[in-house]
Amino acid sequence: MIRSVLCDILGIEKPIFQGGMAWIADARLAAAVSEAGGLGLISSINADVRAEIRHARELTRKPFGVNIMLAAPNAAEVAEIVVEEGVSVVTTGAGSPAPYMERWLQAGIRVIPVIASVSYAIKMQQLGATAVIAEGAESGGHVGDIHTLALVPQVVDAVDIPVLAAGGIADGRGAAAAFMLGACGVQVGTRFLVADECRVHDVYKERILKASDIGTIVTGKSLGDAVRSLKTPFSKQFAKMEADPTVSDDELRAFGTGSLKKAVFDGDLAGGSFLAGEVAGLVSRRESAAAIVNDIMDGAEKCLSQAKELLYES
Numbered sequence: 001m002i003r004s005v006l007c008d009i010l011g012i013e014k015p016i017f018q019g020g021m022a023w024i025a026d027a028r029l030a031a032a033v034s035e036a037g038g039l040g041l042i043s044s045i046n047a048d049v050r051a052e053i054r055h056a057r058e059l060t061r062k063p064f065g066v067n068i069m070l071a072a073p074n075a076a077e078v079a080e081i082v083v084e085e086g087v088s089v090v091t092t093g094a095g096s097p098a099p100y101m102e103r104w105l106q107a108g109i110r111v112i113p114v115i116a117s118v119s120y121a122i123k124m125q126q127l128g129a130t131a132v133i134a135e136g137a138e139s140g141g142h143v144g145d146i147h148t149l150a151l152v153p154q155v156v157d158a159v160d161i162p163v164l165a166a167g168g169i170a171d172g173r174g175a176a177a178a179f180m181l182g183a184c185g186v187q188v189g190t191r192f193l194v195a196d197e198c199r200v201h202d203v204y205k206e207r208i209l210k211a212s213d214i215g216t217i218v219t220g221k222s223l224g225d226a227v228r229s230l231k232t233p234f235s236k237q238f239a240k241m242e243a244d245p246t247v248s249d250d251e252l253r254a255f256g257t258g259s260l261k262k263a264v265f266d267g268d269l270a271g272g273s274f275l276a277g278e279v280a281g282l283v284s285r286r287e288s289a290a291a292i293v294n295d296i297m298d299g300a301e302k303c304l305s306q307a308k309e310l311l312y313e314s
Contacts, residue, residue, distance in 0.1 A: 020067020116144025172299015203267025
């Protein structure tokens with residue numbers, strides 16, 4: 001079984017995180033991933049984060065964490081809730097955790113920010129982060145400009161703390177590649193969308209299963225907020241509006257407001273943003289979260305053990 005320093009630091013069995021996907025990552029999914037030996041994450045974008053944390057504790061005694069979207073209106077509130085509830089791990093995105101780091105570190109929380117550049121990884125290390133998640137532009141949701149294959153080894157070389165890889169990882173091959181790049185673990189989002197324990201609408205799951213290699217699109221760059229999602233009537237209309245100079249930024253933002261929630265709970269193809277990474281084309285079946293964790297980790301171990309067989313001397 002693959003283990004890394006990350007397992008020892010966090011008290012988990014397998015170096016795999018489930019992405020803290022907004023409106024999606026709840027107690028049930030997080031607990032299922034943690035029970036399988038990885039680290040499940042609850043999104044701070046939930047109606048009642050405190051209740052989700054407590055529910056997760058009813059479902060598992062293993063470590064789990066909370067992902068905090070720092071640009072969200074409730075960020076400061078959730079930052080305090082994780083301390084009050086004794087959460088052991090916090091991952092962050094969409095902003096700097098600097099205002100909360102001292103409070104979290106004093107409470108013994110392991111802080112692991114999602115980063116999209118070397119410079120930001122260095123800043124997070126200086127702030128006291130336990131590790132960083134280097135997320136490439138292949139990922140679903142909010143994306144940066146650098147892709148995983150190039151980003152991860154540069155971050156590994158630049159910092160002394162553990163690095164997880166995210167973006168473009170959906171099976172053992174992707175995880176094995178990440179480990180060879182120097183990552184100590186992986187974070188997976190898109191594949192968990194079709195997990196039995198994932199609450200997204202059936203339409204969402206079916207669109208993931210039917211996605212092709214060119215089934216995603218990036219929109220929102222003109223707003224400074226690039227997002228990768230499945231190609232749907234909504235995302236195509238957004239792209240059309242974004243390319244139209246007569247459409248204002250305010251109109252674009254209004255069009256996109258609430259779109260993820262519409263996709264997650266209603267399966268609304270016309271009004272919903274179905275966030276997904278480029279690896280959606282690799283996702284072919286529904287299964288339990290445990291089956292996903294085991295398939296990725298067992299597949300990575302098999303790939304790494306057979307790597308030598310792929311090469312031969314001439």
